[in-house]
Amino acid sequence: MENFKMVAKTFFGFEDILAKELMMLGAQDVEQGVRMVSFAGDKGFLYKANIALRTALKILKPIYHFRAYNEISLYKGVQGVDWSKYISANQSFVIDVTIHSDHFNHSQFVGQKAKDAIVDQFRDRYGKRPDIDKDFPDLRINIHI
Numbered sequence: 001m002e003n004f005k006m007v008a009k010t011f012f013g014f015e016d017i018l019a020k021e022l023m024m025l026g027a028q029d030v031e032q033g034v035r036m037v038s039f040a041g042d043k044g045f046l047y048k049a050n051i052a053l054r055t056a057l058k059i060l061k062p063i064y065h066f067r068a069y070n071e072i073s074l075y076k077g078v079q080g081v082d083w084s085k086y087i088s089a090n091q092s093f094v095i096d097v098t099i100h101s102d103h104f105n106h107s108q109f110v111g112q113k114a115k116d117a118i119v120d121q122f123r124d125r126y127g128k129r130p131d132i133d134k135d136f137p138d139l140r141i142n143i144h145i
Helices: 015-025 043-052 071-079 107-126
Strands: 004-009 028-033 036-041 058-060 092-098 139-144
Touching (some): 015 043, 036 043, 071 107, 092 107, 107 139
Antiparallel strands (some): 004 036, 004 058, 028 036
16 A cells, blocks of 8 residues: 555644554554644555544545645645545535634634635536535545744
8 A cells, every 4th residue: 555644633732642553553654743643554454543543633644735825825825736636516525724824814804815715616527516514424525824
């Protein structure tokens, strides 16, 4: 299996413990951040980490990285992803936003702009759009700025 990058989210102050847990499990390229630890592993390691980690809140698999300085660059950045690889127009999604930015200070605004970019992409391509389902979405998108 091929390795890929993952991010384990945790509480502030638990980064060192989480990094040690990941290294003991066999994670590669372990790097601490604020409330997170990035690492690499294969799909099997993703499952292993989800089961074994005590200090991780959740594990995310980054799919795209870009810089956004305003609402236009945010919209264009989100549109840079081919969302049809992850969801169809008949499915649903929800967006969770975490912000630590000088350029953006309202997570709801970022979530709304990102949602607009995704549904506009589907509407332009297929003439219909996926729904938003906050409780049981087919796809949960996490945006970190």
